[in-house]
Amino acid sequence: MMEENEMSFFDKLEKVDPRLIYILVFLIVSLPLMRPLGLPISMSPMTVAFYDAVEKVNPGDVVVVSIDYSAASSPEQYPQTKAVIHHLATKGAKIIGLGFWADGTPFIDSALKDVFGKSKDHPKYGTDFVNLGWIPSQEVGMKALGGDVQGTCPKDYYGTSTATIPMMKDVKTGKDFKMVITLSSGTPGVPEWIRQIQAQYGVTFLYGVTAVGAPGMRVYFPAQAAGGLEGLAGAAEYEVLLIKYGYKGTLAPPMDSQSLSHLLVIAFIVLGNVGYVLRKHGKAK
Amino acid sequence: MITPEIAGTLIAAAFTLMVYSFFYRENKAYRFAEHVFIGLAVAHGAVISSKYVWDAALTPLITKGEMYWILPIIVGLLFTFFFSKKYFWVYRIPISIVVGTGVGLAMAGLVRSQFIDQIVQTIAPLDPKADFWSSGSHPVNALLIAIGTLGTLFFFIFTREQKGPLLYASHIGRWTMMIAFGAAFGFTVMARMSLLIGRMQFLIDPSGVAWYMIPVAILVVAAVAFMDRAKGSKP
Amino acid sequence: MKLSATIRRSVPLVITFIAGLLVIGDYYFKVKAFNDFITQWMKFVNVAGSFAVIIGYVTLTRIHARRLNQRREGWYNSLALLVGMYAFFLLGVVFSEGKFTAHPTYTYWFNNLYVPLDATIFSMLAFYIVSAAYRAFRVRTAEATVLLISAVIVMLGRAPIGPAVWPTFGPITSWIMAVPNNAGMRGITIGIALGVMSMGLRVLLGRERGYLGPGA
Amino acid sequence: MLATLYMSMKGISRPTIRKIAGLDAIGEAVGRATEMGRPIHFSPGIGGLGTDVTPQTLAGLSVLAHVAELAARYKATLWTTINRAEVQPLAAEIVRQSYLKAGAPEAYDEDKVIFLSTAQFAYALGVVGLMHREKVAANIMIGGFWAESLLFAEGGYLAGAIQVAGTANTHQIPFFVAACDYCLIGEEILAAGAYISRDPVQLGAIWGQDYAKFVAIALIAVGIILSLAGSDYLWKLLRGPLW
Numbered sequence: 001m002m003e004e005n006e007m008s009f010f011d012k013l014e015k016v017d018p019r020l021i022y023i024l025v026f027l028i029v030s031l032p033l034m035r036p037l038g039l040p041i042s043m044s045p046m047t048v049a050f051y052d053a054v055e056k057v058n059p060g061d062v063v064v065v066s067i068d069y070s071a072a073s074s075p076e077q078y079p080q081t082k083a084v085i086h087h088l089a090t091k092g093a094k095i096i097g098l099g100f101w102a103d104g105t106p107f108i109d110s111a112l113k114d115v116f117g118k119s120k121d122h123p124k125y126g127t128d129f130v131n132l133g134w135i136p137s138q139e140v141g142m143k144a145l146g147g148d149v150q151g152t153c154p155k156d157y158y159g160t161s162t163a164t165i166p167m168m169k170d171v172k173t174g175k176d177f178k179m180v181i182t183l184s185s186g187t188p189g190v191p192e193w194i195r196q197i198q199a200q201y202g203v204t205f206l207y208g209v210t211a212v213g214a215p216g217m218r219v220y221f222p223a224q225a226a227g228g229l230e231g232l233a234g235a236a237e238y239e240v241l242l243i244k245y246g247y248k249g250t251l252a253p254p255m256d257s258q259s260l261s262h263l264l265v266i267a268f269i270v271l272g273n274v275g276y277v278l279r280k281h282g283k284a285k
Numbered sequence: 286m287i288t289p290e291i292a293g294t295l296i297a298a299a300f301t302l303m304v305y306s307f308f309y310r311e312n313k314a315y316r317f318a319e320h321v322f323i324g325l326a327v328a329h330g331a332v333i334s335s336k337y338v339w340d341a342a343l344t345p346l347i348t349k350g351e352m353y354w355i356l357p358i359i360v361g362l363l364f365t366f367f368f369s370k371k372y373f374w375v376y377r378i379p380i381s382i383v384v385g386t387g388v389g390l391a392m393a394g395l396v397r398s399q400f401i402d403q404i405v406q407t408i409a410p411l412d413p414k415a416d417f418w419s420s421g422s423h424p425v426n427a428l429l430i431a432i433g434t435l436g437t438l439f440f441f442i443f444t445r446e447q448k449g450p451l452l453y454a455s456h457i458g459r460w461t462m463m464i465a466f467g468a469a470f471g472f473t474v475m476a477r478m479s480l481l482i483g484r485m486q487f488l489i490d491p492s493g494v495a496w497y498m499i500p501v502a503i504l505v506v507a508a509v510a511f512m513d514r515a516k517g518s519k520p
Numbered sequence: 521m522k523l524s525a526t527i528r529r530s531v532p533l534v535i536t537f538i539a540g541l542l543v544i545g546d547y548y549f550k551v552k553a554f555n556d557f558i559t560q561w562m563k564f565v566n567v568a569g570s571f572a573v574i575i576g577y578v579t580l581t582r583i584h585a586r587r588l589n590q591r592r593e594g595w596y597n598s599l600a601l602l603v604g605m606y607a608f609f610l611l612g613v614v615f616s617e618g619k620f621t622a623h624p625t626y627t628y629w630f631n632n633l634y635v636p637l638d639a640t641i642f643s644m645l646a647f648y649i650v651s652a653a654y655r656a657f658r659v660r661t662a663e664a665t666v667l668l669i670s671a672v673i674v675m676l677g678r679a680p681i682g683p684a685v686w687p688t689f690g691p692i693t694s695w696i697m698a699v700p701n702n703a704g705m706r707g708i709t710i711g712i713a714l715g716v717m718s719m720g721l722r723v724l725l726g727r728e729r730g731y732l733g734p735g736a
Numbered sequence: 737m738l739a740t741l742y743m744s745m746k747g748i749s750r751p752t753i754r755k756i757a758g759l760d761a762i763g764e765a766v767g768r769a770t771e772m773g774r775p776i777h778f779s780p781g782i783g784g785l786g787t788d789v790t791p792q793t794l795a796g797l798s799v800l801a802h803v804a805e806l807a808a809r810y811k812a813t814l815w816t817t818i819n820r821a822e823v824q825p826l827a828a829e830i831v832r833q834s835y836l837k838a839g840a841p842e843a844y845d846e847d848k849v850i851f852l853s854t855a856q857f858a859y860a861l862g863v864v865g866l867m868h869r870e871k872v873a874a875n876i877m878i879g880g881f882w883a884e885s886l887l888f889a890e891g892g893y894l895a896g897a898i899q900v901a902g903t904a905n906t907h908q909i910p911f912f913v914a915a916c917d918y919c920l921i922g923e924e925i926l927a928a929g930a931y932i933s934r935d936p937v938q939l940g941a942i943w944g945q946d947y948a949k950f951v952a953i954a955l956i957a958v959g960i961i962l963s964l965a966g967s968d969y970l971w972k973l974l975r976g977p978l979w
């Protein structure tokens with residue numbers, strides 16, 4: 001395909017040192033973070049559906065927020081987590097934080113601290129929100145949770161017995177959940193929650209996923225999942241919707257980086273292919 | 286004044302840059318960071334599992350005297366027979382319990398949620414008033430989705446030779462999937478960029494101290510590059 | 521303890537079969553005593569399954585202790601791995617005053633060492649995707665062309681820049697996601713479900729024994 | 737439904753698998769490498785054994801048998817790189833058997849079935865380095881691939897290789913389609929494995945799944961016609977309890 005002797009301009013371009021490309025990527029991503037462009041953020045129907053579903057939550061409804069991601073995808077999913085918990089708090093929901101990914105558990109605590117200021121020492125801990133920590137065995141754990149909440153999580157993240165936590169008194173099985181929201185970047189995640197909890201107890205189910213997972217999760221919308229946040233864009237759109245609740249988002253500059261980096265990828269695909277098509281065309285002659 | 290907080294940020298920044306030094310070339314700093322990470326990942330899993338066993342089994346066993354919790358603990362400890370050549374078969378007992386339960390659960394739940402409910406969603410009642418651009422229940426979209434789904438299923442039929450109508454059907458499936466994969470491609474780019482953006486936000490945050498490490502890293506890489514050149518070796 | 525080879529081979533298969541059947545039965549027979557037993561069983565499996573982490577721990581220790589012992593190239597990396605692994609474990613279990621991961625010192629190291637490493641290693645893909653976009657993604661077939669066009673539209677439609685330039689990028693992207701993407705993914709989802717079903721059947725019937733380890 | 741078909745696989749009758757275009761492409765790639773006098777690279781993915789992606793690894797190994805046989809017959813050099821320690825002996829044995837079958841046991845070189853590293857990126861870089869050094873003319877990757885797919889496809893393209901790739905990890909297929917000459921999509925790799933190995937268990941499994949797919953196809957086809965006609969009878973029926 002590439003004979004050394006007939007090296008054209010585009011062949012040379014193809015052999016450019018990848019380190020130059022890497023530096024370009026660094027710059028393209030960093031510059032908008034320092035000097036935002038302020039492009040308006042558009043709205044996706046999935047995000048709107050997600051927002052509308054959370055809007056329907058009544059004060060006192062029990063909502064499970066499950067952190068099913070690891071540190072690797074936290075740049076995408078942590079902003080989703082914070083926004084979701086904030087929205088639920090303004091709606092007066094009783095929030096149960098838990099997680100099925102070992103790596104994700106500390107994020108529940110951080111998110112509660114970021115939204116409420118304190119986690120365990122907050123005066124409303126135990127009445128309005130609770131952190132049940134990690135549950136092992138993936139899908140088996142989900143099934144166990146649905147069957148017996150307190151037996152599966154005998155103690156909360158901080159070591160307090162679940163049975164003594166006021167808001168957990170009436171939460172016995174999956175039937176007592178009003179809504180489940182998973183923030184998930186893999187297995188176990190959306191399909192497992194749908195199989196073990198949504199299909200069994202008929203609770204309203206919402207998800208926030210990484211952009212990699214988003215296209216595959218669309219098949220569950222609208223009947224099995226009522227809405228979804230898709231990657232960083234989903235989180236940014238959600239932040240815009242939450243402005244009226246006084247939520248201060250941080251994702252506008254990153255979305256500018258996103259815009260520029262997408263343009264960079266597209267530019268590179270086009271550049272690479274111009275050379276390819278010309279060469280192919282040249283050979284056809 | 287170096288508070289623990291500042292020190293922590295600097296450590297995080299240093300390790301971040303050690304990983305990125307890989308883009309200059311494979312090097313010792315990168316390998317060091319990678320090894321530390323592997324060790325921590327396993328340790329974290331062990332810590333959090335210990336907490337669960339402590340809370341769920343040992344506490345009721347000791348404080349309430351619920352003796353039956355000793356059973357799963359013993360079964361769990363059988364995992365250690367993984368390391369015995371002679372009694373390796375004992376290890377198969379816990380693994381078969383875990384796998385059997387997991388497989389059974391997945392199978393039982395699948396039929397409903399990933400088979401029947403998927404069909405149900407494809408043939409759900411139509412809504413002519415729905416928005417064409419975003420709703421799958423608009424009649425035209427519903428028909429297209431059904432055709433695309435059927436084509437994809439036909440593409441994955443393997444025990445019939447693909448000719449005649451089957452060939453056309455599987456072509457429809459192939460093209461549908463290509464558009465879907467294109468969307469997946471675009472979303473994957475977005476995901477990967479988000480990760481990098483997250484790291485960059487941390488590194489160049491002007492209110493933090495992480496960016497102190499950037500000049501250090503540049504100096505180190507420059508020094509290495511200079512030494513490479515002096516040696517005349519190509520990186 | 522001397523057991524015949526047949527029993528040793530078949531006991532795990534029988535256990536798998538029974539365990540699977542019990543759980544499947546739970547979905548179809550709504551008998552309270554039985555369902556309660558399954559709930560209890562799930563908690564047992566949860567606890568027993570937690571011990572699986574031992575294997576990874578011991579394996580890593582063995583591999584790297586050997587490297588360290590033999591002073592193989594890069595032994596200091598193995599030392600770093602072992603020190604990190606045991607220090608983190610001791611910090612979380614022994615010295616955490618019963619708080620485990622909630623202990624502030626543990627959280628400190630988790631946030632300042634583990635999180636940045638995990639996220640950074642993963643974020644390296646961003647660079648590769650750009651360089652591959654430039655150097656390898658080609659419109660060599662009609663299929664690849666369709667794929668790349670669809671990818672470009674979605675990339676523009678999902679970032680603010682697309683709709684800012686041409687507002688219709690947004691609706692087109694949402695249509696691609698809602699219709700062709702949905703159709704393709706639904707076909708694949710059904711296919712995967714059947715694949716898992718058939719794999720599950722093979723496991724329960726003992727025709728697939730990879731999970732039991734070598735020699736099963 | 738599936739269980740009854742399992743019975744039939746026990747030798748009573750066996751299905752034939754349709755032609756899989758990707759396998760022809762493999763033959764072509766090996767042939768071209770031979771013409772150019774340059775080696776072939778094969779990777780069965782990083783899935784390993786004993787996980788939920790085991791079937792993909794096994795399918796990859798079946799295809800490896802096919803590739804090795806072709807390579808032995810054409811007298812082309814074949815490099816096989818391995819990510820998981822437990823796969824290495826299996827792969828080596830498969831390659832040896834294939835060379836034996838092609839009547840060229842002396843051409844088998846066990847150093848060319850190499851275990852590079854368990855770490856994902858370390859393995860990926862090893863493979864890219866090898867493809868570059870050896871100037872491979874054909875790069876065949878069948879199995880479970882994750883993020884490394886991107887690096888492989890780029891490395892193979894830069895080495896100027898014909899690339900045939902396949903994985904059932906859906907989110908990685910786009911990169912293979914964009915960067916490779918031929919791509920096996922999803923379950924196709926499992927069918928390819930069964931096609932080559934003729935293993936009755938695998939064949940039976942694929943056959944059973946095909947029938948279930950026909951059921952799904954029929955339900956969707958009837959359902960969408962009914963729903964376009966304004967009836968939701970089937971929809972309501974399927975939404976009812978299973979039991």
